Amino acid sequence: MSAVPDDLQYSKEHEWVRADGDVATIGITHFAQEQLGDVVFVELPEKGATVRQFSSLGVVESVKAASDIYAPISGEVVERNVKVIEKPELVNSAPYGDGWMIKVRLADKGELTQLLSPTDYRSHIGETAGAGGD
Amino acid sequence: MATEAPTMRRTPLYKRHAELGAKMVPFAGYEMPIQYEGIVAEHRAVRGRAGLFDLSHMGEFFFKGRGAGATLDRLVSSDIAGLAVGQARYGLLTNERGTIVDDVIVYRISESEYMVVVNAANIAKDRAHVLARLGEDVALDDRSFGTALVAIQGPRAVDILGSKTDADVRSLPSFGVTQGRVAGTRATLARTGYTGEDGFEVFVANADAAKVWDALLDAGREAGIKPIGLGARDTLRLEARFSLYGNDIDETTDPIEAGLGWTCKLDKEFTGRDVIAAKKAAGPRRKLAGLVIQGGVARHGHEVAHDGEVVGQVTSGTYGPTVEKNIALAYVPTPLSKIGTALAVRIRGKDVPATVVKTPFFRRPE
Numbered sequence: 001m002s003a004v005p006d007d008l009q010y011s012k013e014h015e016w017v018r019a020d021g022d023v024a025t026i027g028i029t030h031f032a033q034e035q036l037g038d039v040v041f042v043e044l045p046e047k048g049a050t051v052r053q054f055s056s057l058g059v060v061e062s063v064k065a066a067s068d069i070y071a072p073i074s075g076e077v078v079e080r081n082v083k084v085i086e087k088p089e090l091v092n093s094a095p096y097g098d099g100w101m102i103k104v105r106l107a108d109k110g111e112l113t114q115l116l117s118p119t120d121y122r123s124h125i126g127e128t129a130g131a132g133g134d
Numbered sequence: 135m136a137t138e139a140p141t142m143r144r145t146p147l148y149k150r151h152a153e154l155g156a157k158m159v160p161f162a163g164y165e166m167p168i169q170y171e172g173i174v175a176e177h178r179a180v181r182g183r184a185g186l187f188d189l190s191h192m193g194e195f196f197f198k199g200r201g202a203g204a205t206l207d208r209l210v211s212s213d214i215a216g217l218a219v220g221q222a223r224y225g226l227l228t229n230e231r232g233t234i235v236d237d238v239i240v241y242r243i244s245e246s247e248y249m250v251v252v253n254a255a256n257i258a259k260d261r262a263h264v265l266a267r268l269g270e271d272v273a274l275d276d277r278s279f280g281t282a283l284v285a286i287q288g289p290r291a292v293d294i295l296g297s298k299t300d301a302d303v304r305s306l307p308s309f310g311v312t313q314g315r316v317a318g319t320r321a322t323l324a325r326t327g328y329t330g331e332d333g334f335e336v337f338v339a340n341a342d343a344a345k346v347w348d349a350l351l352d353a354g355r356e357a358g359i360k361p362i363g364l365g366a367r368d369t370l371r372l373e374a375r376f377s378l379y380g381n382d383i384d385e386t387t388d389p390i391e392a393g394l395g396w397t398c399k400l401d402k403e404f405t406g407r408d409v410i411a412a413k414k415a416a417g418p419r420r421k422l423a424g425l426v427i428q429g430g431v432a433r434h435g436h437e438v439a440h441d442g443e444v445v446g447q448v449t450s451g452t453y454g455p456t457v458e459k460n461i462a463l464a465y466v467p468t469p470l471s472k473i474g475t476a477l478a479v480r481i482r483g484k485d486v487p488a489t490v491v492k493t494p495f496f497r498r499p500e
Contacts, residue, residue: 061453
């Protein structure tokens with residue numbers, strides 16, 4: 001697993017987006033889960049709820065503390081990851097895979113241009129291009 | 135007398151923590167490791183095998199002289215007069231208002247010498263409290279900043295420590311204290327801890343700390359010992375329902391409501407005794423209750439509600455990796471502290487259901 005996969009877009013608050021047509025999958029990054037430590041609780045919006053870009057969409061709690069998850073893009077929630085609610089540790093073990101959070105129907109594809117590229121996100125977290133990954 | 139340094143203090147094991155990749159945080163004026171590998175993995179290592187803790191930030195007060203026992207018996211809530219050489223006891227430093235100045239362990243080292251281990255954040259306050267109440271024929275020697283404390287806790291601790299010391303740790307009873315050599319260095323060894331597991335606390339001079347740390351990590355490698363940070367120390371102590379000073383108890387709480395009445399020997403004289411005895415006789419208005427929260431992690435300061443009304447406050451809360459539940463301690467009105475009472479914890483504006491449960495949340499199987 002790469003620490004910053006090349007096929008995703010990122011927010012400064014350490015969320016990732018995988019856009020596929022009208023629908024985008026959202027999760028938190030490897031860097032974010034590492035900072036949080038052991039995740040023990042995830043709170044996500046219900047299907048049908050609306051999330052707004054850069055507003056809080058839910059919460060991840062680690063043993064240490066609670067942190068907001070910010071929506072990297074606006075849209076209607078079409079699915080939430082029930083598996084990650086039942087097994088919050090998936091956020092640590094597979095942040096880009098089974099640890100995803102929600103899928104939304106994009107309200108405005110233009111918002112995607114406000115996100116960071118993998119290269120920009122790497123420099124945002126102080127990682128030099130090509131380095132890292134585990 | 136030690137003076138407060140303007141910058142953060144480091145324990146003699148600071149370099150070890152850096153080498154082990156620990157995340158460091160400020161705690162009680164020290165830079166301390168909060169975690170190495172991760173809180174849950176470290177917590178499980180202590181419950182299942184063994185963990186090594188740097189607790190050198192803790193304070194060590196030595197009381198010497200013929201009057202040491204009598205002074206401590208008046209300063210501390212528990213039965214210190216009845217402590218034999220080689221025994222230790224948990225107790226509270228209390229004030230005239232009958233509230234809690236600190237929680238401590240008193241170790242009787244010899245006929246006329248006692249060591250009192252105090253919380254790091256309270257060292258200066260406790261020193262002033264004690265000096266203002268010192269009796270005859272006793273001197274206080276505050277060795278907090280020259281003494282290192284390495285704790286080894288968990289079911290394998292006795293074997294690991296046993297392989298590195300000439301002290302007979304296997305036959306040392308719980309709350310026993312003895313002198314010996316660990317990794318060739320002079321140490322005070324006690325069968326005490328803050329995890330709910332069997333284990334030991336090893337006190338050495340700062341200069342010897344790294345030697346003891348290295349020897350125990352090395353000796354425990356096969357048994358699966360891990361270095362443990364303050365994060366897992368907190369989850370371990372909360373599962374075992376040990377109070378954390380500054381969170382669950384402080385100078386606004388009294389021993390009776392905190393569930394620490396058992397540490398108060400009310401048929402002797404000690405500071406605040408009359409107030410505490412009266413409180414016990416009248417019955418406390420509120421009690422520190424154990425909660426299990428159904429969804430969401432309660433944290434210090436969260437409100438506790440009953441029928442939509444705020445009735446109390448969470449003092450400690452976390453996810454308990456061994457009990458696999460979200461657990462908390464909270465002060466609630468005595469009638470609502472009964473086991474099985476349905477309450478709620480206000481987490482991010484929502485009332486999350488919680489139930490009063492029996493504590494400790496975790497008890498080590500015999």
